[in-house]
Amino acid sequence: MRRTRILAALGAAALLVGTAACGTDDESTSGSDNTGDTTSATEVEVFTWWTAGSEALGLEQLQGVLTEKYPDVEFINGGITQGGGSGKDLLQTRLAAGQPPDTFQVHAGKEAQDYIDAGQVEDVTDLYEKFGLNGVFPQDLIDMLTQDGKIYTIPSNVHRANVLWAAIPVLEAAGLPTDNAYFASVDDFIAALEKIKTATPDIVPLSVGGTWCQVHLLETILIAELGAEGYNGLFDGSTDWNGANVTTALTKFAKLMSFTNIDRDSFDWEPPMQMLLDGKAAFNVMGDWVPALLDSNDLVAGTDYLYAPSPGTEGIYDFLADSFSRTVGAPHKAGAEAWLDVISSVEGQTAFNKVKGSIPARTDIDLSSFSEYQQSAADSFKSDAIVGSIQHGAAATIQQGNATNDAVSKFTTSSMDADALAALQAALAAAYAG
Amino acid sequence: MTRFKRYVPPILLISPSLILMGIFVYYLIFGSVQLSTTSIHTFPQFTGARPHENVGIGNYLDLLGSEDFRHSLKNLLLYTVLFIVGTMFFGFLWAWLLDRRSKAEGIFRSLYLFPMAVSSVAAGVVWRWLLNANQGQRASGLNRLFQTVGLGFLENGWTTSVDFGIAAIAMPAIWQMSGYVMALFLAGFRGIPNELREAARVDGAKEWQIYRHVLFPQLSPVALSALIILGHMSLKVFDLIVSVTDYRVYTTKAPAVDMANYMNGGDYATAAAIGIILLLVVLVLIVPYLIHTAREDRQ
Structure with missing residues (x-):
């Protein structure tokens, strides 16, 4: 009996020492890692x-x-x-x-x-x-x-973030031009979406993915409505987030969202782009990492799909x-x-x-x-005015980007009425203040 | 000396776990409380490159004053109620059916338990497809199923509803955990000696009377344990939400998701405050239970 007790005590002590030893062991290795060798490039x-x-x-x-x-x-x-x-x-x-x-x-x-x-x-x-x-x-x-x-x-x-992608077969079916997907203004773009909605009701005019894709779309609208200088001014205080032109941009964004797929919130960017490939959607605004997906589906620019600067942003490179x-x-x-x-x-x-x-x-x-x-794209990069992307961290800090995502999701999951729009604008103004 | 012999070995034996618990549970809770009272809202403040100050309960007041966090809390409440009622109902129903000694009991038991073996993230991805919000022509998932079986009027937007989107998340959760509750209740049923049923039958009790007056009352400890387990699980709901929708989708936000989002932006103070709020809510649920069991043990 006595012996078991001693054994138990010894066991417990050994455990303690063991854990303690592990602790110091870890610390010493990490310590040497930190101070490590700064001269040799091994x-x-x-x-x-x-x-x-x-x-x-x-x-x-x-x-x-x-x-x-x-x-x-x-x-x-x-x-x-x-x-x-x-x-x-x-x-x-x-x-x-x-x-x-x-x-x-x-x-x-x-x-x-x-x-x-x-x-x-x-x-x-x-x-x-x-x-x-x-x-x-x-x-x-x-x-x-x-x-x-x-x-x-x-x-x-x-x-480049501000690129509009279009599916040629879908444009054809709706009777839209299939040689050029550039729209000089967001209003022209909305008119084209309207046309698709009437001509082919089963087609999603503008496909979009979850929250971050919606922010991505919004930033291209802001660029179109404010111009390069006005847009850049949003981040150094020279453009007022509470201004009337921002309100207009947000209103048009809300209008565009009404043409999108309602299952958007559960997607990353690929499934909405896949809708274009499958002939289920006409347009998508997404960065130029898209061609890898299109190429892997053996699609050819000019015959299967079109790309252009997003509506109203020609001459501006949203990088x-x-x-x-x-x-x-x-x-x-x-x-x-x-x-x-x-x-x-x-x-x-x-x-x-x-x-x-x-x-x-x-x-x-x-x-x-x-x-x-x-x-x-490289040609445009050399000659265009360069502005920074909000969603992709060029123009917005991590916290500003997060706040933008939260505000946009709150807006696009609501009825997107005037009150919600005012709340969105106020939240954006707060996120970029100071 | 004898006192020493009596106390020291046991204390040595439990001390490793005591020390580990002390550091990794209680010290870290203390650390979180401390963090939640600071103004560390950015990475530079966390690393000490920028100054921060003590704000007392300021972060808690900010959170409770924010409409968005109240939305998360409301979501959590709705989710918890639906999840607990749903799992208790189905778990109990299945246990009750199986208790009637059906022939294929083994098969059904595994079938009901099986969803629990699926990870929440894997289940979440499947339910993301099932809960597709499209309706009409473009419908898929459950909405398409409703159309095919002639229940088209049941089609809805699932997680896209601001007020009830979280209820759609409760469905996969109920699907996953009902089997577990079934197992608990089944063990409860089997733990009741057959003599009690026989005695009741001899006294002329009808079958449902046996359940009502003999079996159900004996199951209440099981029901209480199930409630506690489900309750604290539902308060921490996170993985299902981010795999069915995403971190920043407003309709399905819950406190644990907010916590991850604040951490992502370096706002450790607010994230810690949410963690403490969740801990307090869990305590409200658990402490009465602990007192209750402690009292029973003494008796």
């Missing part, structure tokens, strides 16, 4: 949400370029399988815990603001010098990345860009630098963007081997 941990489809293939390409340029740097994929939202949660957890990846993906522009303010990303202005990037990115883009004379991220690729940072306290600083060199280099941007379907942020890349759409 590896680089890259955190992205490029984990599927053309994005994952593009990341593989970048990895290939890294191995070529820096054979002694080992690539470690710190990516996660969830989409952007949960990915950012995990990233923030790691940053807050002091176990950062060496470099991470962030939408270029305001979305990086929180990381900058929190002192989590380093100033990389010196790398722009070192890699000779100052002359090769468009000045509009550099201006949007610069804050108090410092640049914190380097863009790898650029997407979003992925960019990379160098993390403060990165265990492998030289590795991070190698990665930033790769993603900003001609080889890296060419290999990556060809696969992903976006365009290089550099303007000095030979595009002859890129797709026709990419070439036209």
